[in-house]
Amino acid sequence: MIESIISYGLAMGAAYALIAVAYNVMFSTSRVFSFTAGALGMLGGVCGALFIDRLGLPGVVGLLATLAFCAVVGVVTEFVAVRPVLRSLDQHLYVLSTLALCLMIQQFTAIEWSTVPQPFPQLIPVDLLGIRERFWMPVVACVLVVGGLELLYRHSMIGRAFLAIAEDNFAARALGLPERGLRVASYALAGAIGGLAGFASGGIMLAFFANVSPFNFYGFIPVALGSIGNNRGAIVAGIALGLFQQAANFLVGGVFSSVAVFSVFIVALLIVPQGLFGAPPARRV
């Protein structure tokens, strides 16, 4: 049982952390959380099954096509649901516009793809250190993405421009950074990351339209508890969430595990609204 808890917990934790990273990447340039993060995760699984199983593309091509498609969905999110409401951030209209887009994607998938979970193809019939593909793939994807982001942010001009916008939007624009272009780029990046989360965890989550809500909810917990914009915090919180959830799953059963996760989440948030790795915001009057 311990083995199952750890293997499922790490795999799901890594997938949740990836969704959290997608939330963070979108937030960094727009100050907006988008419900489409969960839809991207779902699409990653569905696209993988569609491209590889249904259309018979080779695994690598299927992966690239999935990432490209999800990046496009990310860009569409920016254009349709984010850009028009950025001017009135204080009214929180983005909550509703991104939720609406997310539901549209979900419902479209349900009708045009399938309302029952579809199998996800196995790509590499090789065990890594004796671990099956569906368990190691999310972890490897998570390590690659976070490592890649650190490299991007620290060692490239574009990455530094991202950081500048995340730090101070106005100042970055005053310096002549192409804020709009970078925002679109970050949404494309987040789209690919969200898609990768769904693709990598496809072996466990399957290609299922209703994965949107679990991805949204469990992917947001690491964002909140790991503190907004903190990708390392998101990974720590994501892995912890995955292990806790699977432990509760095996010990007390499905429904009570979600009740347990939710209760812990709410209580933790009410105690530290800024997350475990952040400072409380100063109040502006």
Next chain:
Amino acid sequence: MSQVMLRDSANETPRQAPLRFVRKLAPFVGLFGLACLLPLTDNAYFGLIIGRAAVYWVLVSGLNLVVGFAGQIAIGWGVALLALGAYVTSVLTAGTAFAPVSPYLALAAAGVIGAIASVIIGLPALRLRAFYFAVTTIGFATIVTQIAMAWQSVTGGGIGVVGPTFGGVFSTTWGFYYFCLAAAALCTWLSANIGSSRFGRALLAIRDAEVAAEASGISKPVMLTLIFLFAGAVGGVSGGLFASLQTYITPDAFTIDLSILFFIAILIGGRGSIIGPLFSTVLLTLLPEVAAPLAAWATFLYAALLLAIVLLVPGGFANLFDFKSRKPLETGRIIRPNEEILPGLLSAAKARGPIDIENVVLSFGGVRAIDGLSLAITPGEVHGLIGPNGSGKTTVLNAISGYYRPDSGTVRLHGAALPSGAPQTRAGIGIARTFQNPRIVGEASVLANVMIGGTVLGKSTFIETVLSLGRYRREERELRERAMLALAAVGLERLADVRTDRLQHSELRFLEIARALMLDPAFLLLDEPAAGLAGDEIQLLGALITAISRTGVGVLLIEHHTDLVFDICEQVTVLNLGRTLAKGTPAEIMAHQDVIDAYLGG
């Protein structure tokens, strides 16, 4: 002052008032009248649909106050409460947990449990950001249905449980239909009472101008608790009626789509409106029925509709049909304060002593915004506070009005220390303020915005307000008259009925003063009231401030227009980098070499 003149200026003679009331009531009466006639058609199918719309509206009438008035994005709240109310009522009447009880008792229990659950779901809003709160409410909705699914011995799990049937005249289809209609009508009345009261205005202030709400003595925790209790009670009852209407409930009936439907109904109808959400609830319930071939796409269409509303008509239909607010306002309006009214508005000599600020130090991170400041605001005098940008003037004001907690030093009001970090306590002890950037509810009328300033004057309880009892109605009338008086005093009475976001910047500055005067304040703190005003308007403002102080009010005036400050202040303090540069009468300050060097210029 002559009352007749004031009434005229609000475009409302005593004869017109009832007419306006009738015009406001007409759409409600028309809608419910039509619904009452429906049984004549004897079409049971339509009876079911309209009955469902009525049941939904019972819930939406409460949610509307949470979402449309208080601006809380409680997305999952609606379906969570509907499910909870449905299961509580069904389980209690079916007797799967305890001995079966009467359906009416079960319905009442659903109301009580709904109210409690609603507060539990809603109050994280006080600590969490909007998106976090939205996510947690969706989480609650998921949890409720999952528990219903898992707790098979009580809820029947996936198989479900029989809904309650109400006996006697309500056992027939049309009998129960009228029961639902009556509940909907009652909830319309209750929620309209709240919406048009000081509670409703306070919710709008929390939504659009939270800081100003606190300065007006509005406590967000208290207001949100009250409104979540009310919404939860009607939401729970709505769930019970829903279960009875469905005759049989399973967890599948309570998907997030329903919550979305409730949400769109409020947004389409328009935030801060009652009639708008009522109409759109009916329309949205009818929509899938008339578009049957699209049934599979219903969720998609609702979501697309939500997106379209948010992007295209964020104000909803209430705004779209607000023709009155499209008529151009008179141009070249001149603000004409009328100081003669002030004595009728402000009672004389109420402050027993000054506000004393002693050695206050306040830093943000490593920056000392105020570094050992002392000054006194004396009743009946205007104290000017000037200094370069960033010298800490507004920080001083925020420390007095309780937003900031000084690191050391005290702020006292006639000897007693004022609690810091509690801005909502200031209005009650007669300290009123204005803001550097006017904080107003743009969608509400000028009159309503001024009345927000008098929130703490209301003594009637929430229950009295909900039921529109005598004391509440009398208070509301007095508050309205007082607000008209305050508007007349600052010279804005002709604009009382205008939407506030149509006013010019200078008018908003005077509006904020009127709102502050509602309190009958002992002290008035003005944060750059002359910024953005024209020369002649500054003259009028100066005369108004002087007249206010003459009635015994102690005024703190933060300004960059030093002419105005030197003209009307008895005492002036000059700040530089958080320290007192100079103190004294205007004449002394004008001659002070340090002040000339640092601020005034030679």
